[in-house]
Amino acid sequence: MKKRILLVFPSLVSYTFDEQWVHNPMPVPPLGLLYLATPLRKNGYEVKFMDMNAVRCSRKEFVETVKNTDILGISVMSRNYDIAQEMIKDVKTINQKILIICGGPHCVLVEELVPGSDVTVVGEGEEIIVDLVNRVLNKQDLAGIDGIIYKTNGRIVKTKLPILIDNLDRIDLPATDLADYRNYGYLDDYKFSNKVRPICTSRGCPYSCKFCVLKCVPKYRERSVENVLQEIEKIYQDKNCEYLAFNEDNFLVNKKRAEAIFDGIISRGIKLKLVFQARVDSANEQLYKKFRKAGAKIVMFGLESGCQDILDYYHKRTTVEQNEYAVKLADKHDIFVYSTFIFGASIETQEHLDKTLKFILRLPIDMISVNVLKYDLGSPLWEELVEKNLIKKTDISVITDKRFSNFSTEEWEKFREKLNKKFYFRISYIARVLKKCVKQREILILRFLFNYAYKVLTNFYSISLWRQSAKGDRNIELGNKRIDLGKEIV
Numbered sequence: 178m179k180k181r182i183l184l185v186f187p188s189l190v191s192y193t194f195d196e197q198w199v200h201n202p203m204p205v206p207p208l209g210l211l212y213l214a215t216p217l218r219k220n221g222y223e224v225k226f227m228d229m230n231a232v233r234c235s236r237k238e239f240v241e242t243v244k245n246t247d248i249l250g251i252s253v254m255s256r257n258y259d260i261a262q263e264m265i266k267d268v269k270t271i272n273q274k275i276l277i278i279c280g281g282p283h284c285v286l287v288e289e290l291v292p293g294s295d296v297t298v299v300g301e302g303e304e305i306i307v308d309l310v311n312r313v314l315n316k317q318d319l320a321g322i323d324g325i326i327y328k329t330n331g332r333i334v335k336t337k338l339p340i341l342i343d344n345l346d347r348i349d350l351p352a353t354d355l356a357d358y359r360n361y362g363y364l365d366d367y368k369f370s371n372k373v374r375p376i377c378t379s380r381g382c383p384y385s386c387k388f389c390v391l392k393c394v395p396k397y398r399e400r401s402v403e404n405v406l407q408e409i410e411k412i413y414q415d416k417n418c419e420y421l422a423f424n425e426d427n428f429l430v431n432k433k434r435a436e437a438i439f440d441g442i443i444s445r446g447i448k449l450k451l452v453f454q455a456r457v458d459s460a461n462e463q464l465y466k467k468f469r470k471a472g473a474k475i476v477m478f479g480l481e482s483g484c485q486d487i488l489d490y491y492h493k494r495t496t497v498e499q500n501e502y503a504v505k506l507a508d509k510h511d512i513f514v515y516s517t518f519i520f521g522a523s524i525e526t527q528e529h530l531d532k533t534l535k536f537i538l539r540l541p542i543d544m545i546s547v548n549v550l551k552y553d554l555g556s557p558l559w560e561e562l563v564e565k566n567l568i569k570k571t572d573i574s575v576i577t578d579k580r581f582s583n584f585s586t587e588e589w590e591k592f593r594e595k596l597n598k599k600f601y602f603r604i605s606y607i608a609r610v611l612k613k614c615v616k617q618r619e620i621l622i623l624r625f626l627f628n629y630a631y632k633v634l635t636n637f638y639s640i641s642l643w644r645q646s647a648k649g650d651r652n653i654e655l656g657n658k659r660i661d662l663g664k665e666i667v
Contacts, residue, residue: 179223180314183246184210185264188229189256192263194236201230202363205375205422209281210252211351213306218352220307226355243271248310253281253291255390255554255573265293276313282393286555290326290333300324300340301380303348345380345400350408358417364515365546367629370621372419373452374412378405378438379425384456387492387557388519388550397427402434406441413447420474421449429459436464439471450474457495457503469510474619476507477515482522483536484529490522492557501540508541511617516542518596521550521577521589530592537600543610544626547596549589550577601630 186207190199206228214224225242227234243249249268253261261279268275279291280298291297296313298305305322312319319327324340326333342348353374362373382394412418429435442449451468454477465473480500482488488495507514518537520530537545552559552568552575559575562568568575578586600606614623 179221180247180310181223181225181245182217182248182250182310183225183227183242184214184250184252186210186228186230186252187257187261187264189254189260190230192229192260192267194234194239198229198233200233202366202368203228203231203361204363204369205361205373205424206231206353206356206358207252208351208375208377208424210250211353211355212303212348213250214352214355215349216303216307217310219349220311222310224352224355226352228356228360231360232357240271243268243275246272246275247314248276248278251277251279251281251291251294253279253283255283255286258283258573262292265291269293278309278313282390283554285339285393286390288326288335288338290328295327297326298324298340299326299338301342302340304342305340339395341395342380343398345398346404350411364625365544365629367625367632369625370420372417373422374415374418374420375422375424376405376408376412377424379427379430382427383430384427384494385492385557387490388553390553390555391557392555394426397430399431399434402437402441405438406445409438409442409447409449410445413449419450421451421472423451423453426454426479427456428453429455429464432459432461432464436467439467442471443467448472453477454479455503457499460499460503460506462506465506465510465512469512473510473512474617474622475513475515477517478503478507480504480516481519482529483533487522487525487529487533490524491519497536501536504540504542508613511613513543513613513619513622514541515544515546517546517548519548519550520592521582521584523577523582526583534596534599537596538603541609542600543613544629545597545600547593549586549593550582551575552577552581 188199188201190201193199210226214226217224225246227242251261251264265277268277277294278296278298279294280302284291284297284299288299289297296309296319298309302309302324305324309319309322309325311317312322319325319329320334320336323337326335326338328334358374359371362368362370379397379399381397382389382391383397385391409421412421449472451471451473452475453473457478457480478500481491481493483497483500485497488497504514504516518533520533552562554573559568562575562581563570567580576586577589582589584592610626611623614620614626
């Protein structure tokens with residue numbers, strides 16, 4: 178009988194089932210687990226995949242699945258570490274014989290055995306997973322496998338760490354058929370499309386932004402052009418696919434490689450709408466012309482700020498001028514621009530905020546994601562606070578506040594709301610986006626943008642009402658209407 182393996186991506190929100198389950202909208206399924214599934218299936222294992230963020234699972238179904246599982250593989254991130262721990266304890270009560278293997282970004286960061294796990298993998302596990310599972314099931318010695326931590330005879334053993342795969346072309350394509358794409362396709366918590374498929378053409382990052390968890394993104398490596406095009410052709414055969422999302426931060430780092438991939442897409446007659454993230458310093462006219470011809474629809478830029486000293490503080494290695502050029506170039510080629518911003522740097526003042534607000538409002542950006550700075554475990558900014566004894570080593574993620582910056586968390590959130598409101602509710606913005614969508618015949622994107630804007634507005638007023646209610650004012654103005662919070666729910 179085939180041995181059964183369950184690969185689980187724990188919720189980033191809560192460990193709950195049935196009606197208590199909380200949906201955490203995801204753009205695409207976690208490719209890491211799907212990459213592991215392929216070699217396991219090829220070697221005769223029965224593999225089941227469960228993303229507890231995207232799919233509601235009944236308690237009964239979960240218990241039955243765990244009872245009939247030989248090995249549980251858990252993808253652990255810092256954000257879901259506590260939830261993963263809760264799951265491990267629960268699973269052990271359901272099936273005492275089950276063997277648990279943990280891996281993922283958090284394991285790379287801390288390089289420690291996840292409590293309750295039989296083995297913790299540190300690094301990229303595609304090339305060792307079959308050997309590891311075989312040995313674990315047969316209770317064989319694990320000493321010869323690199324990149325793992327395990328317990329034997331009461332002592333913890335660490336083999337050579339971490340695992341890093343240099344030749345990405347050797348890796349089998351992910352088992353994407355295990356994922357139900359009807360449960361994905363969200364962008365910033367709003368449903369965009371069921372027809373989005375992911376691809377990852379590189380790993381690692383050659384940059385060193387101070388807010389980023391650098392240890393999780395080791396040396397930059399690329400798949401070959403032909404290897405990438407073979408996967409894109411396979412994805413294109415899926416008639417339910419319309420958008421191809423490049424699930425990586427640095428797709429345009431190597432411009433010659435990117436152009437070759439675009440050329441391959443064009444010459445092979447592949448008609449997909451491309452979505453990608455890019456650094457602003459990769460923007461140039463020739464590249465964007467070709468990218469548009471290949472089917473580009475949305476580009477995501479991490480602009481972060483409209484002030485040079487803030488960009489330097491974050492060690493972005495970009496300039497305000499590059500930010501502006503990249504946005505205008507993408508817009509010139511009718512590519513929809515999605516930009517992220519971070520507020521909360523220790524040196525950031527009201528003058529910086531005002532300057533960034535003006536910067537954002539004068540650029541042809543189609544959608545923004547505004548975030549208040551968080552100090553995440555393993556990032557250079559987190560390490561600075563630990564060294565200053567402002568936070569503890571056990572603090573996984575700390576949002577900025579008056580201790581670390583010029584404003585409180587609530588004040589940063591108020592500015593975030595103010596920026597969202599000012600950005601989305603301008604006649605000039607609405608007219609420009611409408612014209613762009615009509616020109617590109619992108620009704621789906623138009624619907625998404627206006628629904629998202631509506632969500633921002635209603636969220637803004639809901640928060641405002643809640644704050645005023647907390648101060649004891651039960652009669653609140655919403656436009657020209659007075660609302661009695663004791664009678665109506667917003």
